[in-house]
Amino acid sequence: MLGTASAMCGKYRNNTGILVEVKQDHFIFLDCGEGSLNQVVRLRGEEGARRVLKNLKAIYISHQHADHHLGSIDLLTTREEIFKESNEAIPPLYIVVTRKYSNFMTSYHKNIQPVLTNLQLIKNEDLIFHTQKDEYYEEILDADRVRFVDKNVLDEFQKYAGLSYIETCRALHCRDAFCLTLTTENGFKLTFSGDTRPIARLVEIGKDSDLLIHEGSIEHCMIKDAIIKKHSTFTEAINVGKDMKAKFTLITHFSQRYSKMPPLEEIENEENVGIAFDNLVVNPSNVQQIRLLYPALKLMFSKEYDEMLDRSDALKMTMDRDLDMNPDDDERQDVDYKTELIRKLDQRYKKKQEIFKGIQRWRKDMVDKNKPPSPEKFEQLSNLINKVSPDTGSRSASPSRKSPAARSTSNSPPSGGADKKIIKRSRSPPLVSNIHDKLLKIKSKESPEHSIKSERVKPATKKRNVSPPSPVRSSSTADIPDRLLKVVKKDAGSQK
Ligand SMILES: [Zn+2]
Numbered sequence: 001m002l003g004t005a006s007a008m009c010g011k012y013r014n015n016t017g018i019l020v021e022v023k024q025d026h027f028i029f030l031d032c033g034e035g036s037l038n039q040v041v042r043l044r045g046e047e048g049a050r051r052v053l054k055n056l057k058a059i060y061i062s063h064q065h066a067d068h069h070l071g072s073i074d075l076l077t078t079r080e081e082i083f084k085e086s087n088e089a090i091p092p093l094y095i096v097v098t099r100k101y102s103n104f105m106t107s108y109h110k111n112i113q114p115v116l117t118n119l120q121l122i123k124n125e126d127l128i129f130h131t132q133k134d135e136y137y138e139e140i141l142d143a144d145r146v147r148f149v150d151k152n153v154l155d156e157f158q159k160y161a162g163l164s165y166i167e168t169c170r171a172l173h174c175r176d177a178f179c180l181t182l183t184t185e186n187g188f189k190l191t192f193s194g195d196t197r198p199i200a201r202l203v204e205i206g207k208d209s210d211l212l213i214h215e216g217s218i219e220h221c222m223i224k225d226a227i228i229k230k231h232s233t234f235t236e237a238i239n240v241g242k243d244m245k246a247k248f249t250l251i252t253h254f255s256q257r258y259s260k261m262p263p264l265e266e267i268e269n270e271e272n273v274g275i276a277f278d279n280l281v282v283n284p285s286n287v288q289q290i291r292l293l294y295p296a297l298k299l300m301f302s303k304e305y306d307e308m309l310d311r312s313d314a315l316k317m318t319m320d321r322d323l324d325m326n327p328d329d330d331e332r333q334d335v336d337y338k339t340e341l342i343r344k345l346d347q348r349y350k351k352k353q354e355i356f357k358g359i360q361r362w363r364k365d366m367v368d369k370n371k372p373p374s375p376e377k378f379e380q381l382s383n384l385i386n387k388v389s390p391d392t393g394s395r396s397a398s399p400s401r402k403s404p405a406a407r408s409t410s411n412s413p414p415s416g417g418a419d420k421k422i423i424k425r426s427r428s429p430p431l432v433s434n435i436h437d438k439l440l441k442i443k444s445k446e447s448p449e450h451s452i453k454s455e456r457v458k459p460a461t462k463k464r465n466v467s468p469p470s471p472v473r474s475s476s477t478a479d480i481p482d483r484l485l486k487v488v489k490k491d492a493g494s495q496k
C-alpha cells in the first residue's frame, strides 16, 4: 500500500497508490497518486524501485480525481529513462484507464511531453460486462450481455500481466469512476473499489474475493458526509466485504481527519478486516496479522488517538440530538442542512433514472419493434423531460439557508468545503437540457413529420433560468453511455 489517504497527502499518508506483484517480477499499479514512485523507492530502495519499473506490466487508474493519478506521468517518464540509460528496448506497458483519462494522456503527449512510448491502451469502459441493471437500464437485454474490449487484445494483456481475468464496473462516485476485480494466474482474486459509495454490482463482480481493498473514508457516524461526497464509511466498506464473502477486507483511503490512524471502534472486532497504512505489505499468508498491530498503533499514537475518540463522541452526540433543540444552534443547522441536501440529491438521482428509463423504452421501441416511435411516444418522452427538468439540478437542490461553508462558524465540521462544492455544481444547467437538445437534433434529422418545433421546449428552458454552463457540467451527456447514444443515433439515421 503506497498511499492510503483520501484527497490530499499528509506526513503519514500519501495519496492512493497500490502496487500489486501479480507473480514474481510482474507488477501492476492500481491508481498512482502523486509521489507513488517516491513511495516505491522508500519501500524497496533505489534498486528495488528500478526493478519494479523494469517489470511494470500495467497501470490502472480508477477515476480522474487528482489523488488517484497524478503520479502516473512520473512513473512513465522515469520508466522510459531507465530503459534508455541501459540502451534497452522499451517493452510494452498497458494502461487501463477511463476514456477521459486517455484523452488527457494523448493531449499531454502532444502538447507537453512525449510519454506514450510503446503503451497499449485498454479502456475501463470496455471491461464492463453489460449485464447489470443499472440506472440506465430498466431490464437486462440479451444484446447487453457483451463487453467491448477486443478479445485478442484482452487475452494478450492478461497473459502479459500474469492475469487470468479482469473486469470493471461503474462506481457510484464522480462521473467515469470504476471498480476493478482481477484474478492472477494462480487464482488469487483481488477486488479494488476505487472511490465509491457501496454498490451492488461491486459485490457481484468481487464475489468470493481473496482480498477486497475497499475505500472507507470516514466513520459511520458521518454517513451524511459520506453520502454527500460519494464515499463509503468504515462500516459500509466492511459490509461490502461481508456481502461479497471476501476472505479479507482491507480498508484504505482515509480522510485526513485520521492522518495517523482511524478510530478502531467499528473495525477492531471484525474478523477478516484490517486497516491499511502506508508501506504496508500484505500477502495471502500475513494479511490476518494486521489486527495484531492495533494495540501497538494505539500506543504509538496514544495522544492523537484519545483526542480523536473525544472528537468522535462529540460528533455522535451532535448527530443524535433531538429535534426540539434550539433552532439557532449551529451544529443542529449543519445536521439539518445535510439531511436536506441528501434528500435533494436523492430526488435528483431518482428523476435522472426516470429520464433514462424513458429513453430506454423509446430505444426499445426503435430496436425491438423496428419502428420509429410514434409522435405520441415522442411527445410523452418530451413531456417527461420537461416535467422533470425545471427542478432537476436547479437551485432548488440547495436548501434555502446558507451553506455551513458560507457561514463563518468555528465549530462546523470540516466537511463544509465539500458542501459548498455541491451547491456550486447543482447550480449549473441540468443534465436533461442536454439530453433534450440531443434528442431534438436526432429527431429533426429523422423525418420532417416527427420533428418537434423548438418553441415547444423553449418555455421550460426559459423557466429554468439557468446560469451559464460551468466547466464541471460541460459534458453532461457523458452520463448517458456512449453505446446508448450511438444506438439512438444509428437507429435515427437508418430511418431516414
Ligand atoms: Zn480519492
Ligand SMILES: [Zn+2]
Binding pocket: 063, 065, 173, 174, 195
Ligand atoms: Zn475520488
